[in-house]
Amino acid sequence: MTVPAALPLPAPVPAETPAIAPLRDFVVAFGTLLDQSPDEARIREEGSALLARLVARDDWLPEAFAAPHPTYYQQYLLHADSTERFSIVSFVWGPGQKTPIHDHTVWGLIGMLRGAEYNQPFALDAAGRPVPSGDPDRLEPGAVAAVSPTIGDLHRVSNAFDDRVSISIHVYGANIGGVHRHTYPEDGPRKPFVSGYSNTTLPNLWDRSKEGRRSA
Amino acid sequence: MTVPAALPLPAPVPAETPAIAPLRDFVVAFGTLLDQSPDEARIREEGSALLARLVARDDWLPEAFAAPHPTYYQQYLLHADSTERFSIVSFVWGPGQKTPIHDHTVWGLIGMLRGAEYNQPFALDAAGRPVPSGDPDRLEPGAVAAVSPTIGDLHRVSNAFDDRVSISIHVYGANIGGVHRHTYPEDGPRKPFVSGYSNTTLPNLWDRSKEGRRSA
Ligand SMILES: [Fe+3]
Ligand SMILES: [Fe+3]
Ligand SMILES: [Mg+2]
Numbered sequence: 001m002t003v004p005a006a007l008p009l010p011a012p013v014p015a016e017t018p019a020i021a022p023l024r025d026f027v028v029a030f031g032t033l034l035d036q037s038p039d040e041a042r043i044r045e046e047g048s049a050l051l052a053r054l055v056a057r058d059d060w061l062p063e064a065f066a067a068p069h070p071t072y073y074q075q076y077l078l079h080a081d082s083t084e085r086f087s088i089v090s091f092v093w094g095p096g097q098k099t100p101i102h103d104h105t106v107w108g109l110i111g112m113l114r115g116a117e118y119n120q121p122f123a124l125d126a127a128g129r130p131v132p133s134g135d136p137d138r139l140e141p142g143a144v145a146a147v148s149p150t151i152g153d154l155h156r157v158s159n160a161f162d163d164r165v166s167i168s169i170h171v172y173g174a175n176i177g178g179v180h181r182h183t184y185p186e187d188g189p190r191k192p193f194v195s196g197y198s199n200t201t202l203p204n205l206w207d208r209s210k211e212g213r214r215s216a
Numbered sequence: 217m218t219v220p221a222a223l224p225l226p227a228p229v230p231a232e233t234p235a236i237a238p239l240r241d242f243v244v245a246f247g248t249l250l251d252q253s254p255d256e257a258r259i260r261e262e263g264s265a266l267l268a269r270l271v272a273r274d275d276w277l278p279e280a281f282a283a284p285h286p287t288y289y290q291q292y293l294l295h296a297d298s299t300e301r302f303s304i305v306s307f308v309w310g311p312g313q314k315t316p317i318h319d320h321t322v323w324g325l326i327g328m329l330r331g332a333e334y335n336q337p338f339a340l341d342a343a344g345r346p347v348p349s350g351d352p353d354r355l356e357p358g359a360v361a362a363v364s365p366t367i368g369d370l371h372r373v374s375n376a377f378d379d380r381v382s383i384s385i386h387v388y389g390a391n392i393g394g395v396h397r398h399t400y401p402e403d404g405p406r407k408p409f410v411s412g413y414s415n416t417t418l419p420n421l422w423d424r425s426k427e428g429r430r431s432a
Contacts, residue, residue: 031298064417080422082247082297087422178424196425201280201417206296206303208394209412 022060024205026050027079027088030171034085040107040150040173047109047171048144055111055169056142061090062203066114068094068165074198077177079205084175089197093117093159093166101130101156101184102193106173107148112139115159115166119145122154122184130154130184139168148173154184238276240421242266243295243304246387250301256323256366256389263325263387264360271327271385272358277306278419282330284310284381290414293393295421300391305413307373309333309382314374317346317400318409322389323364328355331375331382335361338370338400346370346400355384364389370400 029050038046065076074092081087093115101122110119120136133152138160139145147153159166170176177197182190245266254262281292290308297303309331317338326335336352349368354376355361363369375382386392393413398406 027298028300035299077420077422079298082243082295082302083251084244084422086298175422175424177422194425197420197423200420200423202420204293204413204416204418206293206300206391206393207413207416208391209410 019060020062020203020205022054022057023078023088023203026054027205030086030088031081034081040148043107043173044109044146044148044151048146051109051111051169051171052142052144055113055144058113058141061113061167061169065090065199065203066092066165066167068092068097069198070094072198073097073099073159075177075195076199077197077202078169079202080175084178085173087172087175087177089170089172089176091157091168091170093157093168095164096159096162098158099156100193101154101186103149103153103181103184104147104172104176105149105153105179105181106176107150108146108173108176109171110139110145110147110157111169111171112141112143113167113169114141115161115164116140117160117166117168118158120156120158121152122156123152124154124184128189130186235276236278236419236421238270238273239294239304239419240424242270243421246302246304247297250297256364259323259389260325260362260364260367264362267325267327267385267387268358268360271329271360274330274357277329277383277385281306281415281419282308282381282383284308284313285414286310288414289313289315289375291393291411292415293413293418294385295418296391300394301389303388303391303393305386305388305392307384307386309373309375309384311380312375312378315372316409317370317372317402319365319369319397319400320363320388320392321365321369321395321397322392323366324362324389324392325387326355326361326363326373327385327387328357328359329383329385330357331377331380332356333376333382333384334374336372336374337368338372339368340370340400344405346402 076090118136121133122130123133292306294304334352337349338346339349
């Protein structure tokens with residue numbers, strides 16, 4: 001549609017319809033869950049069910065938030081709640097990339113979207129050094145895992161592949177990029193850690209004006 | 217900071233510190249206000265005070281969300297609440313641009329950030345045609361106005377300038393881009409209207425990792 005500049009008409013909507021509705025539906029459902037002030041166990045249970053539904057399909061994440069970096073794993077914020085009750089992050093692992101051993105200080109849910117990752121829990125020994133706690137879990141697409149100070153908060157996450165990208169979608173009980181937490185070097189004391197985010201722009205989940213339309 | 221690819225370190229944060237903290241603070245304060253389930257009059261009163269504080273300074277809006285279009289006024293979504301209780305939009309008027317006469321169906325607050333605009337209220341006559349209701353208000357930077365079905369929901373907004381850009385920050389009691397509402401042509405029946413948004417990416421307000429830092 002093209003109209004002369006003088007006509008006070010709203011702009012035409014972009015022709016392309018983003019497939020991002022599943023993420024929007026997840027945000028609304030998660031916010032509605034938290035509106036009920038559930039305890040952490042219920043958040044983990046019902047939140048995991050919502051996240052499992054989100055990562056049951058891999059057709060909605062925009063490419064800009066699925067792009068790996070040659071050196072660093074990427075943490076793309078996808079949505080943050082108005083009062084920072086929760087945040088949603090796309091973690092993109094390049095081949096062979098892994099996190100340091102770290103904590104969260106809040107509940108976290110991990111939903112595997114693409115590829116696979118190893119999730120190795122850790123506990124602290126008497127000297128405060130991190131030691132592996134059981135075997136690593138291998139997460140395949142569709143799988144969901146949880147962390148929290150209640151059930152075990154320390155882990156290291158690694159791309160299961162050294163020749164391809166893996167992506168998982170994480171949900172946390174805070175604006176995780178701003179949380180003051182820690183990494184745990186194997187040979188020294190824990191270090192203060194504020195992760196930040198890799199992205200300066202977020203996807204616009206909220207354009208419902210094209211719902212029900214098919215672009216030509 | 218550069219580290220070898222093998223080290224499992226988080227990525228360094230971007231060097232530049234965006235000045236977007238005032239918008240983040242506004243979002244958190246507005247969400248906290250709505251958590252108290254205020255009635256519309258209180259939202260207008262306390263929400264207007266919050267918005268007045270936000271538009272009292274013009275140093276925080278990223279350029280990408282302040283860019284005019286040669287033909288159409290732009291509606292850049294800046295934030296949407298998880299359960300769509302509210303949304304925040306940057307309206308960018310090119311020289312001489314104006315909206316159609318339109319309604320909202322929900323409360324709306326308008327905070328003037330840059331330039332100036334005319335806000336002309338309308339009412340419907342017995343035949344359902346829009347007629348001006350009083351004189352237009354000229355909004356100067358820092359001013360806040362309100363609309364709603366309770367206090368008057370129809371208006372037309374125009375850039376007060378024909379040679380420069382004007383920008384106002386709007387807050388609505390819904391995900392306004394998806395609301396089914398109406399425009400009111402002066403010579404015919406009202407028309408269905410879903411505005412959508414001009415942008416596919418939102419600013420990332422949420423990176424608190426650089427708070428207190430000054431980049432070199
Ligand atoms: Fe983690
Ligand atoms: Fe309006
Ligand atoms: Mg609430």
